[in-house]
Amino acid sequence: MSLTKIFYKSGFGTDPLNFKGSLLKIVCSLEVQAKTRELFLSYLQETVHESNKNIQYQHNQVSKMQVQRVCVIGAGVSGLVAAKTCLEEGLDPVCLERSNEIGGVWHYKEKTIPDQTEGQLYDCLVTNSSKLMMNYSDFPFPASASPYIPGRDVLKYYRAYADHFDVRRHIRFNTEVTKVKQSKDHEMSGKWIVTSKGVDGTILEETYDAVMLCTGFFAKCRLPQYPGQEQFKGRILHSNEFRSGREFKNLNVLVVGGSHSAGDVAVDSSYHANQVYLSMRHGAWVLQRNGQNGIPRDMLANTRFQGIIPMSIKRWATNGHINKRLNLYNLGLRPTAQLFHSEVMVNDVIDARIICGTIKSKTSIERFTSSGLIFTDGSRVDNIDVVVFATGYELNVPFVDNDVIGETFKELELYKFVFPPRLRHPTFAAIGFFETIGSHAPVMELQARWACRVFAGHCQLPSREKMVSDTIQRKRGMLQKFGKHKIFFPPIPYSDELAGLIGVKPRLLQMAIADPLLAIKYFFGPAFPFSYRLIGPHAWHGARDAILKGWDETVLATKTRKYQCNDMCAISRNVTGNNIQQMVKVIFVGLFLYFFVYFWIRQYEVNSAYKS
Structure with a gap:
């Protein structure tokens, strides 16, 4: 009888520690040579010891950490969604913002403020990302907004978002964070002490269960x-x-x-x-x-x-x-x-x-x-x-110790670009410390959702050793690609990775069976942030319609001139022709990739069979 069958017949359940323990008992009962048994027992004991350490580390992360009160530093693009996501997960956020307005870099100021080194808006700025690619996943831009938004109008969206989700009452304006340090019992509790200064000079020192750093990259002019x-x-x-x-x-x-x-x-x-x-x-x-x-x-x-x-x-x-x-x-x-x-x-x-x-x-x-x-x-x-x-701008977080957030990009270590991997407890998250192709806001939202799920105990992190190894590997890859230390990546693979951790990544095959039209839009169409609200925790009922109507919503604001029937027919034929051309291209490329992969796999199987 196999060891696996003996194990399940022994009734030890599915717990990995019981599994290892049961194997120890089983091996002792088997009539094998003494030397072989001794080597096998030694191997299992080492494995159980390592498993104990890893599981005990994860256990400490959850059992000793009762996160409820979260300090969100900054009320910009990442800070707003961080505070909103805390509320979504049943946490109590306190957002500290140094200025008198939300929006961060999107808060336009007519005159420059002396000694203010973070990013600022200028008159001619227009967004580089279209509106439905840069909005949050459950709050689209209004249909009347132009496809690309003038800089001054972006703040209107973030104000509406804050009001819709009742975030403002959790924000303390004109409050500057001067120090973030670990509490005296941090090794056991994972708590942090945050020191802040009000507009009247009042110094306040408070204890928080967790901290979300949302000051971003645009903090200090280079x-x-x-x-x-x-x-x-x-x-x-x-x-x-x-x-x-x-x-x-x-x-x-x-x-x-x-x-x-x-x-x-x-x-x-x-x-x-x-x-x-x-x-x-x-x-x-x-x-x-x-x-x-x-x-x-x-x-x-x-x-x-x-x-x-x-x-x-x-x-x-x-x-x-x-x-x-x-x-x-x-x-x-x-x-x-x-x-x-x-x-x-x-x-x-x-x-x-x-x-x-x-x-x-x-x-x-x-x-x-x-x-x-x-x-x-x-x-x-x-x-x-x-x-x-x-x-550009330099990394600058002077109020956090360098062993938590590095002073330079070379020293910055963040597991999946969010959690400092060397901390004992996952109660500190950096949101928005990256650059990507396209809009940053939807990626920041996923980072915040993942961090809050970890705080709430719904998601767990791997062992410290695995997080450090993953972080070093990613940093090495960035250095090889760009020749310098930076955090820059395409948005979709990383967003899908976080979505998988949160449990909000749709499965394409299941979608293709249940809703073929949505599956086509999901895979071939723009990767709208709404796709991460289709399933899983905190799904949004309007996500499907937002994806299907995405193109119509994008161009609606530019269709301000009415056409006669004949003109419309000519335009329709032109658009239809272009769409057919695009579809033919898609089909051709898809078939090419399919046969390329198919023949590559066949060749690999032939080579493997030949070698064997």
């Missing part, structure tokens, strides 16, 4: 230093101080950077300045907001079907689409690294401004002079009045 910079007589500022190109009227401006904000600042300034120069170290891949047939690009790119297409094919297709409209080499924008491994700039008009001569591309800065700059290609520009550094 201002590079170049030789001779102190001799420069013009004005130097960071893009977080920029509001409008009108302030640079008739001036010569140099913008440094290859990101979205660098393109926005350069383009907006070019309408008012005498001349604008754009200095980039590595160049940038420039993408428009709209893709083929006027469909928002992120709705075409962020699909689950795209996820199964090899990266080389996606790179080739995207390159072809870029080259149909732009010649990055002639425009001086061509990057040194291949697509998806270099800077991406979403901008609709920068090529036109370069062709008009109002923007001129330059290489990286070598050094400053008293009135201008010298570049790495040997060229120089004089009579520069303003230099704007659109060079």
Whole structure:
């Protein structure tokens, strides 16, 4: 009789520790050679010991931790959804916000605030993500909102979200967190002591069961230093101080950077300045907001079907689409690294401004002079009045110890980019400490949902050793891909991974049987955040309709002109033709991938049979 059958007939149940213990008893009763039995017993004892340690560690995580009161630091995009998710899980959130308004970087301020180094909104900003790809999973943008939202209007959405889910009453405004440290009994309780300062200078020290850090990446301006910079007589500022190109009227401006904000600042300034120069170290891949047939690009790119297409094919297709409209080499924008491994700039008009001569591309800065700059290609520009550094932001969480949140990206360790893996208790979560292609808000929401499920005891983390190993492996992969320490990933695989941990990831095969139309939209259509509210905890009854009507909701706001019947028929034929072409492409690519995988598996089986 097999050991497994003996085990179940012994009535030890399914507990892993009982399983190991039962095997010990069984082996002792078997008539085997003494030496073999001794070796087997030694192996099982070591296995039981390791299992005891791992299970005891997970047991300590849950049994000694009674999370109820949660401190949410920040009321921006990640802080709002963190507080709302705490309420969803029956927790008691206290959200501490240093300003007098929600929204974080989306809170527009007419004038810059001295010594304020976090990200700020400027006049010409428009979202890079379309509205239904950037909203939370159970609260869509109104149908009347344009496909891409002007920066100032985004805050209206977050205000409506906070009001709808009654989050505001849990927020303390004008309260700055000055210190987060472990409580004296942290090893047993997992609790934290948070020190904050009110607008009147009052210092308050409170104990919380858990902490959700929601200050994000846009916390401290990155201002590079170049030789001779102190001799420069013009004005130097960071893009977080920029509001409008009108302030640079008739001036010569140099913008440094290859990101979205660098393109926005350069383009907006070019309408008012005498001349604008754009200095980039590595160049940038420039993408428009709209893709083929006027469909928002992120709705075409962020699909689950795209996820199964090899990266080389996606790179080739995207390159072809870029080259149909732009010649990055002639425009001086061509990057040194291949697509998806270099800077991406979403901008609709920068090529036109370069062709008009109002923007001129330059290489990286070598050094400053008293009135201008010298570049790495040997060229120089004089009579520069303003230099704007659109060079991003640095990690900055001074009120948390470095052994919890590292001081630099190199030192930052987060299990699945959320939990510090070396803490004894999972009562500290960092929400929004990443960069991705497309909107960050839906990914932040999944991080918050997972963290709150862990706090509430509905989800468990693996052993400390496994979390550390996974974290190191991910950091190593990022370093190999980008050549520097950063957290940057495509949104769908990571979101699906978190959704699986939470229990809200739909199963495609089951969906295809129960609801074929939804399955097609789910797999081939845009990866709307609503898909993570179809099933599982806290599902939303409107998720299915939101997915099926997603395209109509996206374009509704732009259909402000009524057509005559004949015009509509012509348009309908054109759209239908385009849709048929797209469907043929999808079918062709799907068949190609199917047969490719099929023949690869067959060849593998033949080779395996031959070797055996």
